[in-house]
Amino acid sequence: MKKEDQDITLLETDVSSNKDFKKDSYKTTNVNILLNRVRLDKKRSFKKRIIISFFLVTIITALTVYFIV
Structure with a gap:
């Protein structure tokens, strides 16, 4: 007999890990x-x-010296 709850939780964790991956893929720059x-x-x-x-x-200065002298 299969445990249906286990299959659902595995699918949900995959989706949540993909969401976290998308959030981490953004590039941020340090203010400093x-x-x-x-x-x-x-x-x-x-x-x-x-x-x-x-x-x-x-x-x-060079031009003034040239024209004066």
């Missing part, structure tokens, strides 16, 4: 990783601004 990325982007943009301003000051 995002904040660190923003900080690094700010540092990079600040370095770029410093380098560009240094080159502009150098070019302006």
Whole structure:
């Protein structure tokens, strides 16, 4: 004689495990990783601004020296 209750519970556990698998498959990102990325982007943009301003000051100084002398 078969136990019908056992068959039903096995089927229900398979469905529930599939639901858990679907939930776990979503990709999540840690907030600290995002904040660190923003900080690094700010540092990079600040370095770029410093380098560009240094080159502009150098070019302006070179041109004024050339035209004065």
